[in-house]
Amino acid sequence: MTAADGSRNAVCILPQLEGLGGPASFRSRLVAGFKARGVPVASHPNDPACGVILVIGGTRRIPDLLQARRRGLRIVQRLNGMNWIHRRRFTGIRHFLRSEANNFILAFIRRSIADRIVYQSNFARTWWQTVDRGVIAPGMVIYNGVDLNQFSMDGPQQLPQDHYRILLVEGHLGGGNEDGLRNGVALTNQLKGQMDRPVRLMVVGDVPQKLRTAFEQSHPGLVDWAGVVRRDDVPQIDRSAHVLFSADLNAACPNSVVEALACGLPVVSYATG
Structure with a gap:
């Protein structure tokens, strides 16, 4: 997927999310938007055409991110909130350990790897800046968008009349x-x-x-x-x-x-x- 002129103009999105949930939905919409605008999407951070890596939340591919930084690639992290329920009530040993591990990965990428951080909202930015201070990478807020061609008041509906x-x-x-x-x-x-x-x-x-x-x-x-x-x-x-x-x-x-x-x-x- 190397560009014909040798330029690194592709975006690699990590992790490779599929299935249900907001992050997977966001990734699929983002990839479709990139393709519609002629922005190539790389499947691997080692792709020679890759010029920037977007990390949706966190990824366990920390070695790939560190290697990419050494090659001069820019790394952008998109952050939501963090795992917290397991600290308020017992959700099981496995869920507790998985939640703590995921929080560590999110914080490590934010603190030590990312060149720029995109928060989903001011709420998310304030939350992270309160819990995990001392981050040098600049951050900004970009709210989630919605495709008004798909989600609108116009279209079929089956509103129940009896309840x-x-x-x-x-x-x-x-x-x-x-x-x-x-x-x-x-x-x-x-x-x-x-x-x-x-x-x-x-x-x-x-x-x-x-x-x-x-x-x-x-x-x-x-x-x-x-x-x-x-x-x-x-x-x-x-x-x-x-x-x-x-x-x-x-x-x-x-x-x-x-x-x-x-x-x-x-x-x-x-x-x-």
Whole structure:
């Protein structure tokens, strides 16, 4: 993939994310945007055409980053928040160790490798600057964007007429993130006795079967499990609900929120400041 003139004009994006969740969604949209604008995307940091590496959060390929720095490549780190739930309540030994290891990688790249840091929001920047001070690399805030050609109020919808639908959209709900689902169920359960028609919670995303079963037993008939859906289906799902519940307590800049707002869907979240 070396440029014909020998220039290094390609961008390498690490890690190679696939599947569910905000980072993977962001990477796929970014790659599509680069290609639409004629910006080549390298698959490996050692590609001779690679001139800059974008690290989405963190990566375990620290040796590749250090080698790239020695070759004069610029490294940009895009930062969200950090793992914190495991420090507030017990989520299991494996989850605790994985969360601490990931936080260390995020902080090490930010402190010792990155030439520039892009924070997803002022909230994320303040969080990192409070917890991990002394970073020399300059930083800036770039909020998540949304494709208004895809996410808009115009388009097909199937808004239910016999009940109010609260929508919850997350990549994964489990492994320490169960509280968001619990709060969504509690909100729905509280509202169902106050409205003029039934209220149901529609959950879009990967939910462990054990967790589903527990909520079905404690709140039968309250939750509609949509499971994992294609990203192209999300706009219609947004337009087919009455309100979105943002389940992530400390979301730095959640994609599900900006996408819902673009579709005209009101959002309910936490008053955390």
